Amino acid sequence: MPEGRTGQGYSGESLLFLTDEQLRQGIEAMFFAYRGFTADPDRILAEMSYGRAHHRAIHFINRSPGTTVNNLLSILGVTKQSLNRVLRTLIGDGLVISKVGELDKRERHLYLTDQGAALEATLSDAQRARMRAAYKDAGPEAVQGFKTVLEAMMDADMRRAYAKLRD
Amino acid sequence: MPEGRTGQGYSGESLLFLTDEQLRQGIEAMFFAYRGFTADPDRILAEMSYGRAHHRAIHFINRSPGTTVNNLLSILGVTKQSLNRVLRTLIGDGLVISKVGELDKRERHLYLTDQGAALEATLSDAQRARMRAAYKDAGPEAVQGFKTVLEAMMDADMRRAYAKLRD
DNA sequence: CAGTTTATGTCAGTGTTGTTGACATTCCAA
DNA sequence: TTGGAATGTCAACAACACTGACATAAACTG
Numbered sequence: 281m282p283e284g285r286t287g288q289g290y291s292g293e294s295l296l297f298l299t300d301e302q303l304r305q306g307i308e309a310m311f312f313a314y315r316g317f318t319a320d321p322d323r324i325l326a327e328m329s330y331g332r333a334h335h336r337a338i339h340f341i342n343r344s345p346g347t348t349v350n351n352l353l354s355i356l357g358v359t360k361q362s363l364n365r366v367l368r369t370l371i372g373d374g375l376v377i378s379k380v381g382e383l384d385k386r387e388r389h390l391y392l393t394d395q396g397a398a399l400e401a402t403l404s405d406a407q408r409a410r411m412r413a414a415y416k417d418a419g420p421e422a423v424q425g426f427k428t429v430l431e432a433m434m435d436a437d438m439r440r441a442y443a444k445l446r447d
Numbered sequence: 448m449p450e451g452r453t454g455q456g457y458s459g460e461s462l463l464f465l466t467d468e469q470l471r472q473g474i475e476a477m478f479f480a481y482r483g484f485t486a487d488p489d490r491i492l493a494e495m496s497y498g499r500a501h502h503r504a505i506h507f508i509n510r511s512p513g514t515t516v517n518n519l520l521s522i523l524g525v526t527k528q529s530l531n532r533v534l535r536t537l538i539g540d541g542l543v544i545s546k547v548g549e550l551d552k553r554e555r556h557l558y559l560t561d562q563g564a565a566l567e568a569t570l571s572d573a574q575r576a577r578m579r580a581a582y583k584d585a586g587p588e589a590v591q592g593f594k595t596v597l598e599a600m601m602d603a604d605m606r607r608a609y610a611k612l613r614d
Numbered sequence: 615c616a617g618t619t620t621a622t623g624t625c626a627g628t629g630t631t632g633t634t635g636a637c638a639t640t641c642c643a644a
Numbered sequence: 645t646t647g648g649a650a651t652g653t654c655a656a657c658a659a660c661a662c663t664g665a666c667a668t669a670a671a672c673t674g
Contacts, residue, residue, distance in 0.1 A: 294552070301573060306578050310596060313596075313597035316602050332660090336478070342613050343475075346525075358661070362661055364624075384670075386671070404471075408471070411473050414596055415470070421475070421588065425592020430477060432580070433484055499630085509644095524633080531654085551637070552640060553650065553651040553652070
């Protein structure tokens with residue numbers, strides 16, 4: 281180690297930004313930002329005794345109407361028991377409907393009802409408003425960098441799911 | 448609306464990136480990336496029947512040795528009862544020690560033991576490795592943008608806590 | 615057709631992490 | 645010194661994740 285900067289990630293063209301200290305800052309930024317990211321929907325959901333799990337289900341059903349339970353499972357990365365509990369309440373409350381598949385009758389295709397779509401819009405609006413404000417603050421180049429780093433942080437299977445959703 | 452691009456966030460110099468679609472992609476990227484962000488520590492923690500809450504406590508005690516319970520509460524944004532349960536197990540397992548304050552005997556000052564520091568290092572190494580890889584993939588400008596957007600996404604109080612930790 | 619696999623749903627049990635409520639201790643100021 | 649504010653602890657409960665076992669129905673395969 282000729283430079284005497286051992287263990288700090290120095291290597292070639294990437295200068296001065298792979299120190300443990302810089303990485304730690306990124307980790308903490310991620311922690312705090314995620315709290316902000318979920319804060320607004322969480323507030324709305326708490327009023328109707330729903331949680332983040334319900335939000336995620338609603339979001340991806342809205343994103344891909346007619347998606348199957350299995351499909352949703354692979355996107356959300358939870359167990360079917362866990363997802364089923366959430367879906368049961370959403371269907372019971374009339375926010376989601378589940379239709380038996382025509383080609384494959386084992387499958388259940390999921391759709392939002394008007395009521396479900398209304399909640400989705402409320403939650404999305406709140407989350408997008410914050411995102412929009414953050415994007416505006418940060419500027420276009422920052423946004424590009426933001427997305428690039430986030431994608432690089434995903435596991436391969438998440439990256440596939442994300443790419444698939446991007447179309 | 449002369450351009451006929453209503454509701455897509457067009458305004459001045461910020462071009463083509465405040466559409467609802469672009470915002471949705473950012474939201475989903477954040478969702479998947481956070482899973483990746485926590486995946487490695489989660490795996491390690493699961494083996495010792497600890498969870499993310501333990502990780503967070505250990506992280507910030509390591510970051511600010513001698514911090515008080517109250518201080519930690521304001522950073523973590525949970526109730527003191529919730530934090531206390533986690534601290535109790537960590538203290539019981541000999542990873543953290545709690546010293547009664549000298550000036551104010553109501554306060555408890557928290558420190559990692561050698562064993563606690565060892566676990567912190569293991570968890571940090573795993574998380575930093577992924578962060579480092581993501582940063583390397585994305586490049587320096589992207590990293591700058593990443594941090595800028597994340598900070599813009601925080602609430603004011605989180606931004607304060609984050610700035611305080613940055614020194 | 616018989617047997618296997620796939621897709622889904624359910625029941626029971628457990629663990630982590632969040633919550634509120636009640637309470638003890640300590641400090642400080644009227 | 646008495647009452648309130650701050651700090652921290654214990655108990656009970658809810659949400660949401662997990663595993664394991666099992667049931668049902670439909671599709672596939674030989």
